[in-house]
Amino acid sequence: MPPKKSGNKRPGPTSRSARPGKPRGPKKFSGGESSRPPRPNRAGAKPGARAKPTTSFKPAGSSKPVGSSRSVGGLKPISSPAPTPRKPKSDASSVQGIRLQKVLASAGLGSRRQCEELITTGRVEIDRNVVTELGTRVHPDRCEIRVDGQALHRSKLAYFAVNKPCGVVCTNRDPSGRPRVTDMIGLPDLRLFTIGRLDLNSEGLILVTNDGELANHLAHPRYGVQKIYRVQVAGLPDPEMLLKLRRGVHLAECTVRVDDVKIKSRHKESTIMEIALREGKNREIRRILARFGHKVLTLVRIAVGPIRLGEMARGEVRRLTNEEIASLKKLIPGNVS
DSSP states (O other): OOOOOOTTSOOOOOOGGGOOSSOOOOOOOOSOSSSOOOOOOTTOOOTTSOOOOOOOBOOTTOSSOBOOSSOBTTBOOOOOOOOOOOOOOOOHHHHHOEEHHHHHHHTTSOOHHHHHHHHHTTOEEETTEEOOOTTOEEOTTTSOEEETTEEOOOOOOOEEEEEEOTTOBOOSOOTTOOOBHHHHHOOTTSOOEEESOOOTTOEEEEEEESOHHHHHHHHSTTTOOOEEEEEEEESOOOHHHHHHHHHOEEOSSOEEOOSEEEEEEEOSSEEEEEEEESOOOTTHHHHHHHTTTOOEEEEEEEEETTEEOTTOOTTOEEEOOHHHHHHHHTTSTTOOO
């Protein structure tokens, strides 16, 4: 009988897949039939050779690949090709002209929307031909533009600051014959209009111009030009009321918020406040303060954007400086000219 195998004897070799635990690294290929050669790398290199790093791609229209800025596997980085310089764009307005409604607004015929109505209703002519298309572009120096049969007279743009007193209206047409802000300037040949409004019983700074394009932008709530008012109210507002003004006050048509509100001084039966806001609702300040039971005694606008009332006397008129005009135009995206 064959001798029994000892239990302490080391077992014979088994297949690699049957061994438990972590597999060992691959054996070197010796050429034997029982050994399995290692798999070649993805690049198809010979067994045992280091795989070459993939470099980069070639962009369309370029003969050099764009590589990484770091050295990989001993390879030198390949720099990106220099960008092709772009040709400067020509001024489209100088080639195609200026939009007709912008020309009309700059001539003082109203806001751009009002000038668009002039075009669509057939009241505008270019070289004796009626134009109703809003996309029309013109060269004001070359074309003859007429509105209601009258040749367009492009007046020199003018900008004024007025300290409006109470009892003066901001409208251009008043059937009641009340004094107007535009009458205070004393230039009837210029087609002037106010930028925004102050009600009959309010006073202070108001801007007047014949630049319809700029006026329309500054008065539009989209651009949020800040205005500051000095307001005297009856009673003594408390801090809780000031907080509610900043959070927002509900009116019939919307919610109104102030940018800032400060108490400047207190008296026995009244308080002087400084209120800054960016909206322009009708009698806005008077209405929101009335919600808290405070009647407005006096209301004076002391600033519109960067323009300040300063030491101007009531009823005084002055021209804006070039620096002030430039500061107003900076408030509008695209720097309206």
